[in-house]
């Protein structure tokens with residue numbers, strides 16, 4: 066009988082010695098019974114002496130849930146298993162014990178879903194629509210994804226692997242699924258898609274962010290893209306959102322011109338809206354994927370500061386989870402953002418890629434003059450006084466680069482025919 070051992074492990078992890086003391090069994094009997102329990106028991110063998118935990122079922126798929134990473138060719142590679150722990154938590158049983166990133170800050174133990182899976186919970190504008198649709202499919206899903214528990218998030222991730230940000234897959238389903246070509250979309254169809262989205266249709270993946278958007282596989286580029294769009298028409302609000310989207314495009318151009326990687330974007334007007342199309346850097350051609358985790362999720366696991374890009378980055382360097390050279394990139398991005406009135410540099414607006422050992426910043430996205438955006442449906446007159454560049458504590462060479470990028474940004478924006486008269490006037494008056 067293994068019942069005594071199960072009952073003991075139900076509430077706490079235990080070593081063999083502790084199990085022997087509590088049950089009165091010999092070491093050999095405890096070992097035999099633990100072996101007999103098979104996958105019902107998790108062995109933490111990197112601890113000395115090894116500890117044993119009781120595993121339970123999760124997401125309706127058992128107690129050993131595969132975790133895989135999709136590579137650039139679209140092939141999935143099994144890297145480990147997610148083991149639900151009783152009474153609470155998860156253990157990442159890695160095939161590769163050196164994986165510092167996926168093991169998290171506590172040797173594979175997590176009090177809830179691992180941070181990189183929680184990051185895949187539907188978020189923002191599209192997330193709200195997905196949660197509503199999921200609640201229609203199954204009433205077990207709350208209509209708001211912020212209310213989803215780890216079981217609901219896990220079930221959603223398993224069933225919707227193709228659409229998720231980054232390259233992490235959960236469960237056996239994605240490993241067995243046959244590759245299906247994504248539906249291709251032409252630019253000429255964007256206006257129709259945007260109209261459908263605004264009427265509540267879901268289009269593409271669960272990418273986060275509050276602004277209206279959709280994802281698609283673009284026919285002309287043969288690339289996966291994420292497309293944000295302005296409100297339709299000529300209202301003051303619509304014009305202001307166009308200005309903000311244009312500022313994002315010119316910010317990307319300016320940053321790329323000083324070799325600070327930013328998303329590759331294209332802007333165009335169609336059907337009374339302005340579209341900002343951004344090539345997805347977490348995808349490679351049709352099937353390939355690349356790792357991507359938000360700094361917010363990484364911060365919550367390893368740092369817990371929740372403050373700003375640079376502070377979290379500095380902590381990651383101290384923890385040997387990121388190379389020091391990337392701090393300069395993050396510093397340049399923060400400085401650039403503060404000089405173009407980006408009031409929205411939260412930890413969800415920077416993402417990192419990873420290998421086994423460490424993280425590295427991905428190209429920047431959502432870098433725009435958000436401070437000029439309508440607030441609670443009100444449009445305010447353009448007003449912005451940037452901090453003096455000296456207050457940003459840049460090295461001399463960084464200051465030179467930033468001045469170049471800022472010059473390029475305002476010039477590019479002022480010369481863009483699609484910009485509103487008011488914004489152009491403001492830029493001209495503030496050289």
Ligand SMILES: Nc1ncnc2c1ncn2[C@@H]1O[C@H](COP(=O)(O)OP(=O)(O)OP(=O)(O)O)[C@@H](O)[C@H]1O
Nearest residue numbers: 272273274275276328343344345346347413430431
């Ligand atoms: N080029 C890209 N490649 C891959 N992922 C991207 C790209 N651009 C954006 N994303 C992902 O999509 C999410 C939403 O995009 P973005 O931040 O631009 O939207 P938003 O609605 O402006 O966000 P916010 O709520 O911060 O204002 C991002 O958090 C990021 O995860």
Ligand SMILES: [Mg+2]
Nearest residue numbers: 274413414431
């Ligand atoms: Mg964003």
